[in-house]
Amino acid sequence: MKQHMKNTVTVFAPASVSNINCGFDIFGFALDEPGDEIVMTLNDSGKVTIDAITGDEGLLPKDTEKNTASAVVQLYLNQLGLQQGVGIVLHKKMPLNSGLGSSAASSVAALVAINTLMGNRLTRRELLPLAMEGERLACGNAHADNVAPSLFGGLVLLRGYNPPDTVQLPVPENLWCGVVHPDVSIPTREARQMLPTMIPLRDAVTQWGNVAGLVAGFYQNDLELIGRSMQDIIIEPVRAGRIPHFYAMRDLAMKAGAVGFGISGSGPTVFTFCESEKQAQLINEQLSSLLNEHAITNQCYVSKINQQGARIEPLTSDL
Amino acid sequence: MKQHMKNTVTVFAPASVSNINCGFDIFGFALDEPGDEIVMTLNDSGKVTIDAITGDEGLLPKDTEKNTASAVVQLYLNQLGLQQGVGIVLHKKMPLNSGLGSSAASSVAALVAINTLMGNRLTRRELLPLAMEGERLACGNAHADNVAPSLFGGLVLLRGYNPPDTVQLPVPENLWCGVVHPDVSIPTREARQMLPTMIPLRDAVTQWGNVAGLVAGFYQNDLELIGRSMQDIIIEPVRAGRIPHFYAMRDLAMKAGAVGFGISGSGPTVFTFCESEKQAQLINEQLSSLLNEHAITNQCYVSKINQQGARIEPLTSDL
DSSP: TTTTTOOOEEEEEEEEEOTTTTTTTTEEEEEEEEEEEEEEEEEEESEEEEEESSSTTSSOOSTTTSSSHHHHHHHHHHHHHHOOEEEEEEESSTTTTTSSOOOHHHHHHHHHHHHHHTTTSSOHHHOOOOOOOHHOOOOOSSSOTHHHHHHHHHHHEEEETTEEEEEEEETTTOOOOEEEEEEEOOOOOHHHHHHHHTEEEHHHHHHHHHHHHHHHHHHHHHHHHHHHHHHOOOSSSHHHHGGGHHHHHHHHHHTTTOSSEEEESSOOOEEEEEEEEHHHHHHHHHHHHHHHTTOOEEEEEEBBBBOOSSSSEESSSOO | OSSSSOEEEEEEEEEEEOOOOOHHHHHEEEEEEEEEEEEEEEEEESSSSEEESSOOOOOOOOOOTTSSHHHHHHHHHHTTTTOOEEEEOOOOOOOOTSOHHHHHHHHHHHHHHHHHHSSSOOOOHHHHHHHHHHHHHHSOOOOOHHHHHHHHHHHEEEETTTTTEEEEEEEOOTTTEEEEEESOOOOOOOOOOOOOOOOOOHHHHHHHHHHHHHHHHHHHOOHHHHHHOOOOSSSSHHHHHSSTTTHHHHHHHHHOOOOOOOOTTTOOOOOOOEEEEEHHHHHHHHHHHHHHTTTEEEEEEEEESSOSEEEEOOOSOOO
């Protein structure tokens, strides 16, 4: 009976790197790993519940209204006027408060799961505003630069927000991403509060020149132009101080030939763009060694830009 | 004797539209018309002189150091260690202080002329910094968003200034530009002094989202995306007040189906992007009528984006 409605589904939603230096709040891209996995099951309880969470060291709330995964599922059901019991098991396979879009991955995995179980009543594009509400719950700001890449995959531009206007940018061939997460927690909400409310016009012009250069570089598959444009004179100077050995890591990466180096989201994770998998791995090893020398544990990942976004995992047994 | 060194040359350098709404100081494109024409002749005087100027109503200086055309020629000769008498006749075929890159057209025409007469010792790319010095003389700021398009043609991104990093963006097919110049003078120097020195970070993010959207729109040949991105919440609100009937003109243009509407440079010229020559002409006529009703004389131009830049004109007789 292949065609019967499944009542359980497993969805993986990838972590994502937002900002890309100059592009604060407007760019994001998805990684192959890490990410979140959600196993969702329909039931007769009439309620949405978090049944279990693994990998969060007990830090995430289990209240339906406070956990982003259950909260966005409830929003989804409300929007469609559905009453449905839903049990959620969340496998957090990535660090929290890492700047890798952890809350976004949970929201996206949960929404793709419920939408699958409900027969795909909404398109992925229609899921975006609901995922953004998950971000509002998680960090106080309905930003889309993590949820959009986690949902759609690829390299996403958020042109504007009223309504959300996303543009899929071309992903350069041979572009690899190295990601290093030092075990230091920087909650996104706090990271946003550190930012200046006013900036010099002159700096803004420098920044949007680089933003334009970065977009042109992606379209032209020009890694040198991408590298020259990966500068951030506004946000990075404020946030770098909270990231251990940020400038030493940047020097190491750039001397080793990285295309560019920057903060992933609000940090503390840093990322490099590289011309090969091998280069990304070598640079990750150097950065990891530097952190280890200072007794800072860390996790490293190497990935191309994930062009698929959230994906439904094969079931181990057909239920 | 076709191969002898010519001692006179005529060069036309096109007017240009800088900024394109959100892209203050980083975008510019060249027009087919209007522009400046320079007739330059080598002589034995040992000096660079302005021999005549037409079309400026006596407003431009004729001192070698103060006129941008002669000043950049002197810079060129100094840079190459040359001593050479040069006579310059400048035919100003465009309005001054119009926001159409009038000073840039003079500098560019003069530099291309002297470089041609000297056997093209520098590339056009090498002429750019000299043309930027002409802008510093003319308005106090060595900006490149008029000189680069006037020199190279096309749609130019100025990614950064240290050193000048220009990127030629693709020019969408079927994109026409209507330009309307109301006879009101706004010197660039004054227009720059009106601008705020500090701006809200939130507005800067909105602006660079639109900058990124505009670049993506050019690469994707997507006139709708270009139109959605042609917004300026930072500079336009400050400058619009100096341009007669700006918002009424914008309403007219957008209701008539323009892709976008904005201030050319620092104004008072306004421009529309249109999907056809006919539409650009019709909108120009409507805008011109509106200005005429208020007794404001004006000049209108319709052009594709000029992809050639400054050009050497055929001589009427071989000297």
